[in-house]
Amino acid sequence: MVNRRHFLRLGPLVSLFPSLAFRATQLQPAKTIASDTVQSGLPQGGPLILSTWKQPKAHAAAQAVLDQGKRAIDVVEAGVRVPEADPNDTSVGYGGLPDRDGRVTLDACIMDENGNAGSVTYLENIMHAISVARAVMEKTPHVMLSGEGAQRFALANGFKKENLLTPASKAAWQTWLKTAKYKPVINIERHDTIGMLAIDKAGNISGACTTSGLAYKMNGRVGDSPIIGAGLFVDNEIGGACATGLGELVMRTCGSFLVVELMRQGRTPQQACEEAALRIVKKQDYKDVQVGFIAVNKSGETGAYSIHPGFNFTLTRNGQTEVTDARSYINK
DSSP, X not given: OOOGGGTTOOOOOOSOOOOOOOOTTOSSOOTTSOOSSOOOSSOSOSSEEEEEXXXXXXXXXXXXXXXXXXXXXXXXXXXXXHHHTOTTOTTSSTTOOOOXXXXXXXXXXXXXXXXXXXXXXXXXXXXXXXXXXXXXXXXXXXXXXXXXXXXXXXHHTTOOOOOOOOHHHHHHHHHHHTTOOSSOOGGGSOOOOEEEEEEOTTSOEEEEEEEOOSTTOOTTOOOSTTSBTTTEEEETTTEEEEEEEOHHHHHHHTHHHHHHHHHHTTOOHHHHHHHHHHHHHHHSOOTTOOEEEEEEXXXXXXXXXXXXXXXXXXXXXTTEEEEEEOEESSOO
């Protein structure tokens, strides 16, 4: 299994790739789409928890909440708070690698079964960005708060201010500064966003997405993770989707919204993830960048797909958890 820390650290690629026989307006998926089968070995149906990357600890915390019969939004919030508090996770929350100026800035969003959503961007000194995003959803008339305003809101609502730059992340940043160019080399940055989707015992779907963003990014940069419709989208009638990888590419295609809309048109979650990735491949120079999608529909079918190999996902169903390598457009 490829280590998720090297998601974008790609090796030499093959010189020839399959051509795209694909039209976005076709109802049936093109031949370049590999399969409409669910990749997991676990039986279909809910309740379930699905997330990007290898996340056994996050799933254990989420499962504990699911077992209590709570809402899916409680499940996903509890799950993603685990990597947010992990100092060894250098791309989410506490321990996240900083921007090029040495500042750890967090982005997160959350969405419930009723279409309510909350988001924070450029949040500093608050560990659990996902919980602040939920507070934005529940306590304000807004969807998104950013920067100093988001921090003031968090502090006013009882969140603790603390330094998120760990000694290890600070040392890594100082090493990077010795040879850094002004523009980060985005294809080799560590970027391991956690996106999580859940179906609760009532059959309702919610999702959460949280990250410290692209390592050594330009100060002020915000990716897809806190943007409803890019890093995360949920429609309780249809399903939900999350994205990970180079956020700029996901934002340009409204990636998670696209996956859900493709499911609305009749695609399976697997087909929808593959077609969304192909939209990026069709329009972008994809050889040195990565994007991955996960999705679940109302029936509990799941899907996952990425442009390059190396992306995996975690699924918990009926008390069983498994990590699976996603299929990819480029096969090695």
